[in-house]
Amino acid sequence: MTARPANTYQAHLLRLLRDSGRSSRAELGERIQLSRSKLAVEIDRLLETGLVATDGFAASRGGRRSHSVRLAPGLRFLGVDIGATSIDVAVTNGELEVLGHLNDSTDVKNGPVAVFEQVLAMAEKLKESGLVEGFDGVGVGVPGPVRFPEGVPVAPPIMPGWDGFPVREALSQEFGCSVMVDNDVNLMGLGEQHAGVARSVADFLCVKIGTGIGCGIIVGGQVYRGVTGCAGDIGHIQVDPQGRLCACGNRGCLEAHFSGAALARDAEEAARSGRSAHLAVRLEASGRLTSADLAAAAAAGDPVALDMVRTGGERVGQVIAGLVSFFNPGMVVIGGGVTGLGHTLLASVRSQVYRRSLPLATGNLPIVLGELGGMAGVIGATRLISDHLFSPA
Numbered sequence: 085m086t087a088r089p090a091n092t093y094q095a096h097l098l099r100l101l102r103d104s105g106r107s108s109r110a111e112l113g114e115r116i117q118l119s120r121s122k123l124a125v126e127i128d129r130l131l132e133t134g135l136v137a138t139d140g141f142a143a144s145r146g147g148r149r150s151h152s153v154r155l156a157p158g159l160r161f162l163g164v165d166i167g168a169t170s171i172d173v174a175v176t177n178g179e180l181e182v183l184g185h186l187n188d189s190t191d192v193k194n195g196p197v198a199v200f201e202q203v204l205a206m207a208e209k210l211k212e213s214g215l216v217e218g219f220d221g222v223g224v225g226v227p228g229p230v231r232f233p234e235g236v237p238v239a240p241p242i243m244p245g246w247d248g249f250p251v252r253e254a255l256s257q258e259f260g261c262s263v264m265v266d267n268d269v270n271l272m273g274l275g276e277q278h279a280g281v282a283r284s285v286a287d288f289l290c291v292k293i294g295t296g297i298g299c300g301i302i303v304g305g306q307v308y309r310g311v312t313g314c315a316g317d318i319g320h321i322q323v324d325p326q327g328r329l330c331a332c333g334n335r336g337c338l339e340a341h342f343s344g345a346a347l348a349r350d351a352e353e354a355a356r357s358g359r360s361a362h363l364a365v366r367l368e369a370s371g372r373l374t375s376a377d378l379a380a381a382a383a384a385g386d387p388v389a390l391d392m393v394r395t396g397g398e399r400v401g402q403v404i405a406g407l408v409s410f411f412n413p414g415m416v417v418i419g420g421g422v423t424g425l426g427h428t429l430l431a432s433v434r435s436q437v438y439r440r441s442l443p444l445a446t447g448n449l450p451i452v453l454g455e456l457g458g459m460a461g462v463i464g465a466t467r468l469i470s471d472h473l474f475s476p477a
Contacts, residue, residue, distance in 0.1 A: 087133035088477035093118060093126045098135060098155065098474040103278075105179055106139050106154040127153060135159075155179060161469055162210075162222040162259070164203055165268060165461030167421075168192045168242055168295030168345075171199070173206040174462035175216050180278060180470065182459065184215040192227060195245035196254075204258060221473050222259050223465030224251060225268035227296055229314040235265035238313070241320075241331040242296050264469045268292065269316060270307045271464030272454070273300030276417050278467045280455040285414045289407060290454070291318070293400065294420035297339045299407065318407070319343065323399045338403055342396035344422050347375045350392055360388040379424040390428060397429045401436025408441045408449065419454035426453075 089095040096116050101107060104115075113123045130136045131153075139154045155178030165172040169192070174185040186206045190199055210216055228240020235252025237243060255263045273290035276282045282290070282302070290300035297319030301308040309315050319339030320332050327336025328346075340346060351373040355363035362381045367373050381389035404416060416437070418430065434451045441449075454460055 087135055089135070089474060090129065091126075091476055093122075094130055095475050097126060097130065099471075101136060101153065101155045102179055102470055102474065106152050108152050112153070159220050160216045160218070161466040162207060162216075162219045163462030163465035163469075164222065164224045165271065165458075165465060166190070166192065166199060166203070166224065166226050167268065167461075168227050171202055171206065172458055172462050173203060173210065174459070174466070175210050175219070176463070176466045178470070180463060180466050182463070184210050184213060185459070185462070186210065187458065192243050192246075196249045196251065200255065200258070203255075207259070219259055219261050221261050221469035222255060222263045223271065223467070223469035224255060224263060224265045225271040225461050225465050226251065226265065227268050227294070227298075229317060230265055230267050232266060232309050232313045235263065262469065262473060264465075264472050266307070266309075266465075266468055267298060267300075267313075267316075268461055269298035269300045270309070271300075271462075271468060272419050272460040273302050273417070273464065274307065274467045275456055275460035275462070275464030276419070276454050277302060277305065277464075279463055280417075280460060281452055282415055282417055287411075288413045288415040288417060289404070289411065290417045290419065291400070291404065292420035293343065293418065293422035295344045297343050297400075297420075301411070318403055321403050321406075323402060338399060342399050342422075344375045344420075347378050347392065347396065347422065348373050351375075351378045351381075351389070354388050354392070360386055362386040363389065375422050376424055379426065382425060382428055393425050393428045394432045397425075397432025398436050400429075401433040402440065404433060404451075405437045405440035408437055408445050412445050413449070416449065416451040417454050418451070419457075419460055423453050 089098055100115055134156055136153050137156050139152045159178035161176050163174045171190045172187050174182050176182050190202055226237055228243045229238050231238050236248055236250055237246045239247050251265045252263050269292040272292050276290055282288050286305045288302050292298050299316035299318045301316050320337045322336045323338045324336035328340040329335055330337035330340035351363050354360040355367040362384055366377045378389050382393050437451060438446050
């Protein structure tokens, strides 16, 4: 995609068509509040660039029927969501409808070169499937702090070898198109806002509990990244001054006690010590445990597993309660791999937040699990790159 909108009116039209799909000129005019003649000029210019296309006649509203328009049907965006242990890659059309999706295991500790070789191979598979010939833009999420304007990870605690790696520049050269890079939890928040549980909420928190823990902050429908891009790094808020040593070098961080890695370690300790017969059986069968094993044990009523989930949920709730009192969001969305712990975790988090935060902040506050699961990040990634490309150059 070489063309970009020439002004804010065209940018607004492109985003309306992305979010609402095929629309008549009259409908677009009402939403953007442009005169009929000015609207016609801007749409005609977009038609000339190839960013939009006509799509038949709209339903009659009295008088002459107008043509409908839509985003160019050939637009293709690639969303890449890199986690600590997995990669999701998806291709969408201009309306961000997922046309194809691939998932593969990885180890982010292998470094950026090895991980991006996987990403490129997965993108090539999507091309070979016939879904896409090339990409008009690529959005990428990584599980660590990102200096957003440059698309560069900065000292990510669980990503050795990634500090300062020019992700945006390197992938732009590989794909031959614009690339935008952000922290993975910010993209999860964008995904849930675009197509998930937060569609009607402008101000909310999106908490991801996976190998690490982070929080996307959405203010007025936009991601708030802070001055240097590390806003929302709640995994390194201290919950126990005498607690465990964290990967960041500090002690007692939330992430050191209730991330997926911490839960796996605790589950294995409970199995080996004989405190949990259920976890011991699963450890013997597979040789290692994950948060999914803990979830299965808790669902089976194992008291040790249930206690671990409740204790962890209380710690998460303690941190979220402080965020709610400070930010006063309209919703808290919880996602990530550890959400397989389900409603036991959710009940524990809710209990802490509703008990610790002011009634005015929590009286109508939904605390919910995300709707999109593993698709939230890739949809958010395509939302990020489309926001960029549907802005004036």
